[in-house]
Amino acid sequence: MSKRGPVAVAALLAGWLLTPCAAWAQTPFIPYFGKNQIRYDNFRWQIYTTDHFEIYYYPELEQHLERVAGYAESAYQHVSAELKYDLAFKIPLILFKTSSEFQQQNVIPGAAQEGVQAFAEPTRYRIVMPIDEPPDRLYHTIVHELTHQFEFDIIPTSLIRRNVPLWVNEGLSDYMAGDWVPIDLMTVRDAAVADIVPKMTELEGYANVGNVRMVYNLGHALFEFVESRWGKEGIRQFLFSLRKSVIGGGEDAYMEAFRLSPEEFDQEFDKYLKDRFKPFRDKERPADYGRNLAPNPEKSRFVGAYSIEPSPSGDLIAMAVGNRRDRELDIVLVSSKDGSIIRNLTNEFDQDKGFEFIIQPGMRFNTVPWLSWGPAGDRLAYFVRREKWRTLILQNVLTRGIEQRVELREVDDPESPDISPDGTKVVFAALQGGVGDIYVVDLETRALTNLTKDAFADSGPTWAPDGRSIVYVARVSGNEKLFRLDLASGQKTQITFGTHDDSAAQFLDDDTLVFSSTAIDPAKPVDAAMARNGNVHNIWTLGLKTGQLRQYTDALGGNTSPVVLQTGKQEPRIAFVSYYKGEWELHTLDRREPLATAATSDFGAPGPIIDFQAPLSHTLIADNKRRKGAFEKLFLDGRPPLNVGVTSSGDVFGGSAVTFSDVLGDKQMSMYAASISQYRTLAFSFFNAARRFNYSVQGFSQTQFFYGALEGVFYDPIYSSLIAADRDLAVATRTVRGGTAFGIWPIDRYRRVELFGGLLQYREEFNDPSLQTYSEQYQSQQFGRQLFRSGTYIPLGVNYVQETTVFREFGPLAGNTMRLSYEVSPNIGSTLGRQTGDVDARYYLRLGGTGLLALRAKAFRSFGDAPDFMYFGGNSEMRGYQYLEFIGSQAGFLNAELRFPFIEAMLTPLGVLGGVRGVLFADMGGASFGGQPFTWLSTRSELYTPVVGVNQSNLGTLTPVFGPPTRVDGLRLVDARASYGIGLETFALGFPVHFDWAWRTLLNKPWEDLRFAAEGGSSAFRKPRFAVWIGYDF
Template sequence: MDKLYTLFLRRNTTKYAVIIVCLLHLLVTGFEARAQYFGQNKVRYKKLNFKVYKTPHFDVYYYMKNDSLVKRLAQENEVWYTLHQKIFRDTFEKRNPVIFYNNHPDFQQSTVIEGEIGVGTGGITEGFKNRIIMPVMETHHTTRHVLGHELVHAFQYHMLLGKDSSSFENLANIPLWMVEGMAEYLSIGKKDAYTAMWMRDAYLNKDIPTVKALTSTNKYFPYRYGEAFWSFIGSTYGDTVIVPFFKNTARFGLQYGIRRTFGFDDKTLSTLWKNSIEATYKPLLKDTVQNVVGLKVIDNKNGSDMNVAPAISPDGNYLTFLSSKSLFSIDLYLADARSGRIIKKLTSKVSATHIDEFNFLESAGAWSPDSKQFAFSVFSHGRNKVVVVDVPSGKVRHTIAMGKAEQISNLSWSPNGKTIVFQGLAEGQGDLYSYNFNTKQIKQLTNDWFSDYQPSYSKDGRKIIFTSDRTTYDKGLAQDVSFNLAELDVATGAITDIKVFNGANNLNPQYSGDGKKIFFLSNRDGFRNLYSYELATGKTDRLTDYFTGISGITEFSPALSVSNNDDIVYSYYRAQKYTLYNAKATDFKSVTIDPGQTDFTAGMLPPPRAVGVDLINANLNNFLAFPRLPVDSITPAQYRAMFKMDAVKSSGIGIGINSYYGAGLSSGIQGMFSDILGQQKIYAGAAVNGQIYDFGASITYINQKSRWDKGIGLSHIPYQFGFFNQTATPTTYKNKPGYIIRNDSYFVRNFEDAVNIFTSYPISRINRVQFGLGASYNSYRTDRYRDSLVSLPSVDSTYYLGSERKKVNNSEAERALGFRLNSYSLVRTSVAFIGDNSFFGVTSPLNGYRYRIEAEYIFGTFKFFSPTIDLRKYVRVAPVTFAGRLYGTGRFGNANGLYPLYVGYPFLIRGYEGLSFYNNRAANSNAFGINQLSGSRIAVANLEIRLPFTGPEKLAQIKSGFLFTDLNLFFDAGLAWNAGDKIYLQKEPPVIGQTQQLDSNGQPVIDAGGNPVLTPVYGRTPAFSAGISMRVNVFGAFVLEPYLAIPFNRTNIKKPVFGVAFAPGW
């Protein structure tokens, strides 16, 4: 929260003050400023020195030492450009920036993109600068695919935002499945056994979505369903219709875009697509066995919809798996392998603060041979590390960084317990490595250009089976790179290729208990099934014949694990869920298959044959036939920062004219600028809200080149507040006694001109230290708006005399308000320690914790020390969250004359908002008046029970795709006091003395008898309230919280107080 200073509110028989809240500073303080109170960190663990290569159509930014890799990527850039250009019929007039990172851990530290980059993000293309940002992936196939996918987005942005009349507003017309589906189809084509598995699943479950359902719900994964849809469009109407359809949708919206392109409506198109899927897959279902082999151990009832990366212990008793069971994060669970009973959460991102994320997408862990320890890969401190956990106790035994291999996956523990083998990515090269626990030595087992993947030790430890593209990479013409099996002799390093199902993806190999067979997954017939291969004879058997398939989150995710006793645990995909089954090898019905036989008919997306112009698949099938850019045409260039706009936001313009207040203007604009790598950023904002005096502006520069964030900001911000004062002066009017009533509305503007220097050091994703130094000059301007009336009580008449507005001296406002409005200067120094491991729901945090401990010293006109302690904890007990907060701040020293702190804001305690006192005409009708809520020190305690009410199906009680709300029960407590005040724990504050009442001119008030009028002095009492509220996320722009509160200290209030807060849940 911002630390807000507000005016002291007071009322006596002739005057009362009202706060006019102006949040102009929120419009001009920059995009990031409001997020710095809390928020998790994107830590840059190392400084990357980028270089540049230029090709005809691209500026390639890189820092890797593997120059041959960079040039090969630059060549593939140009090949993809050639392919996509034939579809889009568009050319890049300027070279398009492509920024490569050495691996995914480095990619997650990127400054190019704001916010967190998750494990599942393979690449990003942003629109303002049309930058492609991506890491080198673990396999050549995935790197090539992601590059082709992201370049489609670059063409999409260039087409819509370049020479065309479309703009960013038009992008909102295009649903995500169209954008991502096109990128998938243009970079993969019709032959995609993985997406075909999803479509067969949709057919099998009678859940083929309509175009409307694809657009209006988040049930259907946009990449897979979008790819299948575009395959249908291209194969049915020709690839030449793809771009016109896309552009029509951008211009006119989806409904009219369909009608304009095809001549019929979306319902007809949906029916045609559904018919195509059914006609393609119905014949394949007849000869397929649907009985799932084995015992269902983990499903969506005891786990979640996503239960992946299974690993069974060598003795077959235990099972580990990664699951989204806890809703907010992927966690590692331990279960009984036979019953599926969840024993415990082995480790969690929430509790294990040294873990930034689990490497869950395409990796599985490994059991020690005694089934007592478990090793797995995590993201930690800017790289992948191996974490070894003692299973019985849950304690971490080892956390190991694997040398130059900064990205690691797919572990296997040797039978003697001394070593772990894994796939490591170093300088864009995916090889096999081993780590010896005794010697602490890392050994590189393979060292070549090929992608070696998913290693697994034999039961005697002499061999390692793995999957590799060494027999397929660049051997054919197509863009896809298939994987075959290979076996490594640990002693000699000799590699034997296992020739089986050439051209298929043969993945996840595991030795049988006796070491004579290899169990593996293959898509050799377009399906994804389990196979066995006898090492001695080459005999190959199909063990399952599933219509959907055995799969993890991606095609390359591990989905199979085998114990020493041939217990086979696998992940079965059905109804968009991943369910784990446990079966004995003997439970499967074996069918011998010719190892040289493949048929990918079932892996083709509907319809199986293209009727129209088939440019995309023809080009993809001849990917390597396109000429490569000569290496000497890839030229080095000097890196230039090239500051350009990243984003701009406007609040629009509003003009109002009032005879009383005059003309007013409301408008605001924000802009963000950065260099090409996002290492230097400028945030600028300007706004006006009222008259010309209410103009505010700020500009902030942030440097993110190193681990330290450094910045400087300049700002001019007007804060408004106001109060009302009424005086009655005896007079004679029309020969009758009466009073001249003057209703004076004072609008006071506090102008703050400030310069701030700040820096922060992120210790981890959770913790950081912030330092600040700033100086400000504050001045005031007071405008008085006066209505004059004559009241004649004897004849019950009131006459309006007129109105005026004028600038008045601050001294007049001081007399009316009760404290001085002198200009003042402040210099601030601060240091803060911040932690944030919270998980946000739709309107507020629902799990984890936050804290901020800050010390601020202010000197200048005033001189005081201001500490802040803010502690917050969120405990999720589904379906609710128990949330608690302790907050306190204060001023210790000379702060007399500076307006006090106020504890009655609804984001602190509800039921005591300043306006509610006057709306109820009861500011001081009991001893607990509004003055009880202001002081030089405040303390707050809050408890809430939060229930996600409407929103995402897995989170909220009522499913909604557009209305996101939380229902909350709350108890608030707050106290404001000054140095020397006595505090009493009772409902109403006691009278502890008296003081003389002063009039608006600061003079003592005398009664008719000539005696001074005395007013009571009260002790300080904490304020308590309880009630119910509903927070509403308003289209992601802000959070609105209407509430009903029972303010227990306001005994004169007989009904709950209604109020509205504008802030996310604390």
């Protein structure tokens, strides 16, 4: 996988999109409804075949097909030659025109998040990527992802593939791409000189480093180390030794490949890095520039100063920072004098402000600006993601209110806004047709204009103080160079030259630009080691009239994002971001004497622009094109998942699914099997996600169990003591067979409407034949009909689902969830009729870092000739009561939980295990059938005659024994029930395990003494009950 920027991407929770209607209440072990994966565009897929690839594309990017095919075949020849290995199959290469379209892919839903450049899927060897990068960068990305497929084939993918360190896969892929981005090389140079290189043989995953690119970069450097020590054959030997080690049968990979122990290998690599970057030890460090004005991560929740923008007065600096508490980017205002935090402009979660997240540029990261102040100093501009598109936000810095939202649907991936000197326009960089240009939008008319209209990747624009020209960055001949655009004439002039990279510039005054550049003083001889290991961003200025360049820093890590800090009557200062020891700091610099001076002509002069050419060219063959078939290439879609749960009554739930999907993941055929206790569910489904409107058809057979232990409904109350003594006597089953069809329309990422219909055959009965016969007679006497149903329904209905929940590894943290459902089953011929309404609403109020108050309300009502009924109890629904103890056609319950961290992590002999969370809970609920008297609670004073026992005659007849009538006063639950208690939760083998201690209550002890007199009164009723269950929190 290639990542566009250094900021980590959050992991997503995955789950089933659809389950049979009746299955949901029976298996609420993953009780979330999920956010929407929306297909905004209709892709008309076609296939083009080359020697080593099957390229999937659509007509809108056909003009790029020949070029990309050449890149892909060139990449194959390169990787194959380096590894001396060939693949025995053609690689499916799935192309999207832009990253916003790439993020709609269904190969691995959710994998193409913001910041992910492309990914390689290991099971079916698919590569999925957009083609919106500059040509040379696109070629390197293809090499990177193709290398993954070679790795997956050399080291077989299976459960044991988890033993392959991430740095091996990502590092080798970056090594094969053969290109160091300056910011990536900076992180390795910094780690070597600062002596923070981890032990690579022990490095797992992302190793909890703040910069996820560090794992990629250290792996890249490690394979360069292996090549320098053992040659390319050493790399191949290591891969095949690792293969043996992973699949079993081989000795340690390091010993077999290099004759070194893991400890010796780590020592040799560490020494290699220190020697390689030794010439940089005496370079400038951030402390040489004075105080760090970025937020202190030890004293605040904020980390890093990724991008900065000063206010027009120079008193404040707006800064994009990482918020460790919210795990989002935030924009804070800090004092330019002492760095104190004045205000967080984007506090709390971004979705509460109407967008998903704040945009950060891709691989350019902070070499281009992210923010822009208005000339009046009262508002700030930045880009955010909302649905498919990015939106320009203009926010009032005084009130935090968003004054203007400009949705830019005509272009893709807009970034780097800059407000004009008069405050009426915003210039920015964006893509159209996969090509990057500079655009300007009028804030009043919303008119959008393409200013550059060329074939180069343009970025990082800034207005001249007079508003007559714009300076921007264009990638030409493989390097980032500065250009100036005259707005009146449209003339573009290149103003920096050379084979180094220049970043976005700011005007220091009317005639002087300040920017960062990887240039080296041309007057000094270039040391080979410095040139190879440098590419260091430093602060430079350029006089536009004279062409004079001045270098002001000579950093160890790198200095980027230079801005102009006004200081009143004094000469402006330069503020910039500096990287050291894995952190981004904010420093300022007085304009002192330059370290070096040069003329722009010393680095070169205008000349022919050389476009990138891949090693191999490709000529399209028309006969190799074809339209993709609707069900072409259905394959097993990865390893079947395993779902496990245990109810509070000890019933074990297990389930899995086998899914076959087409190569694009748009069409899926699944078989789902599950069992709880001995009762089974088997379902077959087809799901089509090729367009925004999704649909599914299912056929299933499902048997669920519940407890018909409801006195006065299914049997006479005099038998309650017998049923209570052996609850299994009241086990009943519901068997449903039939088919359903769903249609799903996502309104936005958080809301959707679901339409459904079906034909279902029901059969409900007690397992005990004698109880079934007796219960049928009793139900007829009491209700004039059977509550248990046998017959056919034709359900038609609609669901409204809303899911804004913010999740963490332990479950929900903030937001809300709601599902409103209405179903009608009409009487058609002999079919049964009913109408059913179902509401499930939840709200999560965050308290502190990971604490929260969780509230849930569930209500159910069904009526008609043969109404449905709901059963619940136990688990997280009604703790302290039996599992599925409550049943009725009119039912509901309320839950309130205070969840808090108890132990963040546990160090055990097995390693660091998941932490322990505590919970204080209160539950209340009840259920009844139509025609059955039901009172939720009462405060009325009344006489009540308790049942104090049961007498059994010689013939076995049961007769209740009544106590004296007693007056009851005060608030009390009559037919409803409640409980409260405490609990602990931890994770075992990835599954949440709950330990709950619950106390039952009717809120009135004298009433409990009367109501449960035969069972021992309130002392027995309120006796604490302990339960263990496995499943996710609601």
